[in-house]
Amino acid sequence: MSDKKSKPNIINRRRVITGLGTLAATSLLPQRLAAQASNEADILIIGGGMAGASTAFHLAEQGRDVVLLERGEIASEASGQNMGGLGGSGWGNNPNLLSYLTAGSVEIFKRMQIDMGYDMEFRLSGTLTAIHTEEQYEYYQDDVAAQKAGGYEIDLLSSREARAIEPELNGELPGFMYRPQRGQADPVKTTRAFAHAAGVAGATITTGQNVVSITPLSAGGYSVRTESTEYRCQTLVLATGAWCGPVGEMLGLKIPIIPIRGQMWATASLPTRVLHTIGSTVSSFAWSRDNGADAVTPPNLTHKNGRRTVRHLYGRQRKNGEIIFGGDRESLGYITTPDPAGIEVNRSHAAEVIPLLASLPIARTWAGLMPFSVDGSPIIGKIPLRDNLFIVSGLASSGFGRGPMAGKLAADYIHTGNMNPVMAESDPARCVTEA
Numbered sequence: 289m290s291d292k293k294s295k296p297n298i299i300n301r302r303r304v305i306t307g308l309g310t311l312a313a314t315s316l317l318p319q320r321l322a323a324q325a326s327n328e329a330d331i332l333i334i335g336g337g338m339a340g341a342s343t344a345f346h347l348a349e350q351g352r353d354v355v356l357l358e359r360g361e362i363a364s365e366a367s368g369q370n371m372g373g374l375g376g377s378g379w380g381n382n383p384n385l386l387s388y389l390t391a392g393s394v395e396i397f398k399r400m401q402i403d404m405g406y407d408m409e410f411r412l413s414g415t416l417t418a419i420h421t422e423e424q425y426e427y428y429q430d431d432v433a434a435q436k437a438g439g440y441e442i443d444l445l446s447s448r449e450a451r452a453i454e455p456e457l458n459g460e461l462p463g464f465m466y467r468p469q470r471g472q473a474d475p476v477k478t479t480r481a482f483a484h485a486a487g488v489a490g491a492t493i494t495t496g497q498n499v500v501s502i503t504p505l506s507a508g509g510y511s512v513r514t515e516s517t518e519y520r521c522q523t524l525v526l527a528t529g530a531w532c533g534p535v536g537e538m539l540g541l542k543i544p545i546i547p548i549r550g551q552m553w554a555t556a557s558l559p560t561r562v563l564h565t566i567g568s569t570v571s572s573f574a575w576s577r578d579n580g581a582d583a584v585t586p587p588n589l590t591h592k593n594g595r596r597t598v599r600h601l602y603g604r605q606r607k608n609g610e611i612i613f614g615g616d617r618e619s620l621g622y623i624t625t626p627d628p629a630g631i632e633v634n635r636s637h638a639a640e641v642i643p644l645l646a647s648l649p650i651a652r653t654w655a656g657l658m659p660f661s662v663d664g665s666p667i668i669g670k671i672p673l674r675d676n677l678f679i680v681s682g683l684a685s686s687g688f689g690r691g692p693m694a695g696k697l698a699a700d701y702i703h704t705g706n707m708n709p710v711m712a713e714s715d716p717a718r719c720v721t722e723a
């Protein structure tokens with residue numbers, strides 16, 4: 289995505305934002321953003337997380353008539369509960385879907401905060417990923433070299449080099465991977481910024497609307513019923529995250545998305561000690577040998593059949609001073625109660641990388657549900673089994689950072705009728721079936 293392409297829109301948004309004064313830059317979101325309520329829309333999006341909010345924003349920007357329905361508040365599920373990590377290793381020499389979703393989203397984050405004036409606590413901090421053993425170090429030496437040859441921005445640092453830019457790291461570890469094109473932002477502020485921008489561009493964002501049934505109309509389009517209201521639309525977009533399964537059933541479809549519990553913990557606020565987002569290669573190294581997937585289990589989970597198979601780690605220090613970490617990914621249905629034993633494993637893993645964490649008490653914990661597809665790839669595009677039906681989901685453990693571009697790719701497809709060829713990998717036709 290070039291800066292040139294986005295400039296006319298930036299100018300338009302600036303005009304609108306100037307007219308709104310400080311409202312556009314706040315994270316406060318009114319229950320209804322658009323002036324006029326409407327139960328009829330050309331395009332109706334279900335789900336007010338990052339996937340739905342970005343799709344709504346990019347469609348409304350194209351002048352399309354959009355209604356978004358969210359049963360809770362904007363960002364009340366995974367999009368507001370995540371760690372806030374984003375980005376990847378740049379576009380590479382031959383951009384694929386992953387490059388679009390990571391590097392493309394970084395461009396959208398920059399546009400929203402720097403050009404449009406939303407305070408999302410976004411910064412391209414870079415990520416440092418700890419290497420724990422000599423065996424891992426050798427593996428990642430080759431991996432980093434291969435990625436660099438492909439045009440990706442990634443480096444292998446000695447502990448000494450890494451501690452020069454992140455002083456609290458454990459100097460006893462063999463080394464760190466450094467990805468400068470990764471960063472962080474506040475999940476709630478960011479997702480609400482996208483919904484707000486969608487409203488400013490003309491979309492109707494309606495919260496407190498739990499969709500309970502969907503009926504295709506004989507004349508074309510859909511009737512979408514919530515507990516209180518009937519809506520009608522020509523085109524329907526499912527952006528219901530971990531709830532794509534049950535929402536798909538309303539249409540007689542089987543959408544293979546499984547809710548995976550992710551859980552996190554936070555210290556109390558303290559002065560700045562951690563500058564980058566932080567990870568560990570323990571999990572990616574293990575998954576490179578066996579990703580644990582089978583016909584009903586998505587790849588790259590930390591638990592299988594109730595037992596831990598690997599430790600996973602990601603974290604950062606928030607602008608408010610809390611140091612937050614998480615990592616577990618477990619299939620437990622719709623349970624969102626954190627598991628203290630898993631939190632303790634994660635905390636000791638984090639302390640191996642940043643020793644000061646060993647002495648800091650846990651101030652709070654929380655959990656949310658990530659939308660994992662069974663085959664591990666995103667599900668973004670047209671569902672050919674029904675007319676004018678689209679989905680933006682399956683963003684798994686990375687949908688906060690990748691959701692902005694996922695929404696733009698979906699919006700461009702809906703608006704132009706043409707699928708960007710990079711979306712072949714996310715084509716819903718590969719896995720969405722009749723129930």
Ligand SMILES: Cc1cc2nc3c(=O)[nH]c(=O)nc-3n(C[C@H](O)[C@H](O)[C@H](O)COP(=O)(O)OP(=O)(O)OC[C@H]3O[C@@H](n4cnc5c(N)ncnc54)[C@H](O)[C@@H]3O)c2cc1C
Binds near residue numbers: 363364684
């Ligand atoms: C603990 C944790 C840490 C994470 N860390 C990161 C990270 O650092 N970086 C990253 O990129 N990603 C991270 N993720 C993953 C990321 O949060 C998700 O991939 C992403 O938020 C998914 O966005 P979404 O819009 O698809 O789903 P959601 O945010 O879940 O939004 C779906 C929305 O649909 C609504 N909905 C569902 N059913 C209905 C209905 N019937 N009617 C109306 N509305 C409905 C829900 O209320 C919800 O608001 C993490 C997730 C968790 C849980």
